[in-house]
Amino acid sequence: MGGLKRRKMKKLKKKLICKNCETTETLENVFYSAVTRILTLQIPRMRKKDGLHIYPLYCLNCDYITEWAADPFNVSGNAIEGIEYFKTFKINNKYKKFFYYTKNNLLNRGYTKTEYI
Numbered sequence: 001m002g003g004l005k006r007r008k009m010k011k012l013k014k015k016l017i018c019k020n021c022e023t024t025e026t027l028e029n030v031f032y033s034a035v036t037r038i039l040t041l042q043i044p045r046m047r048k049k050d051g052l053h054i055y056p057l058y059c060l061n062c063d064y065i066t067e068w069a070a071d072p073f074n075v076s077g078n079a080i081e082g083i084e085y086f087k088t089f090k091i092n093n094k095y096k097k098f099f100y101y102t103k104n105n106l107l108n109r110g111y112t113k114t115e116y117i
């Protein structure tokens, strides 16, 4: 009892950073908070050379997309606290569409720290 919960909580302490404006949120906020300033999607693109899954994060503070991938062992040598960052660019129509639902659904999250964990 409780052990799994604690492990999951620990994982969610990881942070995502907008590489344009340095806004930072914990993964817990990104996935569960209604007032998060960073959103991400579980829709990765795959890097061809090694199959790495790269995810987009959308910063609501500056409207930029930053691409990121989990790199817990810093294999890339570029990871910041277990996350490697790639391109940063102003959100375009493709990503606006991707994030539309998530963004508009934020207020329905009914955030509590333990509700989904």
Ligand SMILES: [Zn+2]
Pocket (backbone or CB within 6 Å): 018, 019, 020, 021, 022, 023, 059, 060, 061, 062, 063, 064
């Ligand atoms: Zn930003």
